[in-house]
Amino acid sequence: MTAALPEARGARVGDDRPHAAVWPPRVPRALRPPQTSLWFNLEVSARRYPDKPATVFFDRVMTYAELQHQAERVAAWLAARGVRKGDRVILLSQNCPQFIVAYYGIVRANAVVVPVNPMNKADELGHYITDPQARVAIAAADLAPALCAADAALPPEQRLRDLLVLHYHDAMPPDAFEGEAVPAAWRDWLRTRHPLPVLTHGRVADWAEAVGCPAPLPPHEVGPDDLAVLPYTSGTTGLPKGCMHPHRTLMHNAVAAAVWTNGTAENVGLLVVPMFHITGMVAGMHTSVYLGATAVVMPRWDRDLAGRLISRWKVTHWTNIPTMVIDLLASPHFERYDLSSLVFIGGGGAAMPAAVAQRLQDQFGLRYVEGYGLTETAAPSHHNPPDRPKPQCLGVPFIGCDARIVDPDTLQELPVGQAGEIVVSGPMVFDGYWQHPEATAAVFFERDGKRFFRTGDLGRMDEEGYFFITDRLKRMxxxxxxxxxxxxxxxxxxxxxxxxxxxxxxxxxxxxxxxxxxxxxxxxxxxxxxxxxxxxxxxxxxxxxxxxxxxxxxxxxxxxxxxxxxxxxxxxxxxxxxxxxx
The missing domain is CATH 3.30.300.30 (ANL, C-terminal domain)
Structure with missing residues (x-):
């Protein structure tokens, strides 16, 4: 007896939508992602490619075997400090290899990652301790004092119990500060060895203690439906709300992003979009680890460092925001850089100016591929086909996604060309807002047996099924x-x-x-x-x-x-x- 394929696997999903005619012929309309936790992706890639560079940070390579080993030690440390299945752990850091180690270590410990924007100040950070009821945090040394200050202002019963502190320069080569590898403006920031801060009612440990932890690994007990990450997003009212993403939503878009961009284990990606942000996390980190690819990590944006890294490491894929591309092309040193290795360049967050996109195509034969998504949709819900992108366009509904334009008041679907609210349904959509059932209920509705998420963005769809944003219902x-x-x-x-x-x-x-x-x-x-x-x-x-x-x-x-x-x-x-x- 042959088992029937679930609807999500059906090859004809979306054939009745206008974008069916422009769908990339090599890409499935829907896919069945691995029925495992995100941790398993790292375990598989480390077994397949133990000696392959997983990350490059100022020319220092961390192999997949090293990445797995360090993540397992962090998981053992977390378990030894009392972290159990479903516990929320704060992760506060700029992009660095330790961010990836910590993220997968938290997941391996069966816990939930709470990624926090490192630009937040002490006045803002208290909410990320109290709302997810976090008792353990991992933070970069330059950011840890602000977190400790926020913690000290909280009632004793809400404070952190443990803080693990990392230094960026521990992941850099010994000679990193010789020559021009590190931008001059970053030298003091990256080189400074900060003393460990003080938690009012907790314990602070250095990163070396965790990666050298001899404690046994806990059993890995989480699967696709367990909560994996709680990224925060704000809204029209109130404080930021946590978006509940189980392993399956992130897994879907990590795999889908690889398929959409023709990704392989030979990809070399420039990972400069922040990993605390859903795009850098999913399309950057998770997709790279799933493929067994190499991520060239930048802690912050610097146009000349980006140019040098693309040239030096023969970067093939670069997800970004358009302002980064504009900035790089405006560098007085731009002619020194070799961008010929790039085969995919794209991103979102803002429209790419037509003149800049044209220069990329004329000079490098690259089509800038724009996409669209929200924290609630695990990055892309829409993406332009790489071979048929339209400028300043959100793209077509992504793999497995049903997107429509509806009347914001009646929620009835509107005809082609008419502006309304963009709503989406699919395996990438989050489960709801953490401890906010009313807010969750307000952004979902049922239609045709599907659960649709209201994005709050106004847009229109053209005759070929491409979506364009026109305005926002929310005050974003x-x-x-x-x-x-x-x-x-x-x-x-x-x-x-x-x-x-x-x-x-x-x-x-x-x-x-x-x-x-x-x-x-x-x-x-x-x-x-x-x-x-x-x-x-x-x-x-x-x-x-x-x-x-x-x-x-x-x-x-x-x-x-x-x-x-x-x-x-x-x-x-x-x-x-x-x-x-x-």
Missing amino acids: INASGYKVWPAEVEALMFRHPAIAEACVIGVPDAYRGETVKAVVVLRHEARGRVSEADIIAWCHEHMAAYKAPRIVEFVEALPKSGSGKVMWRLLQEAARGAASAA
């Missing part, structure tokens, strides 16, 4: 690919003693796409004593740099509706109109 600002949620910035700004009211909006920016502007009403006693520059400086001290307003405008009062709500859209349209006129 897209600054160089970073999502900034005005409600979160406003909540932080209200802590300033001089601010009576604040409304945060997005305004056009030639380089960032959008930038953050705050329209502020000062308290009476502060008027004439506090300047716009003072507010901007304060914001940079108390929130991540990408969130901090770069423009502050003082006004006597904010426009409000009859119900007393601030009319943010009116302010935003006025600011954009002024920018267009200028």
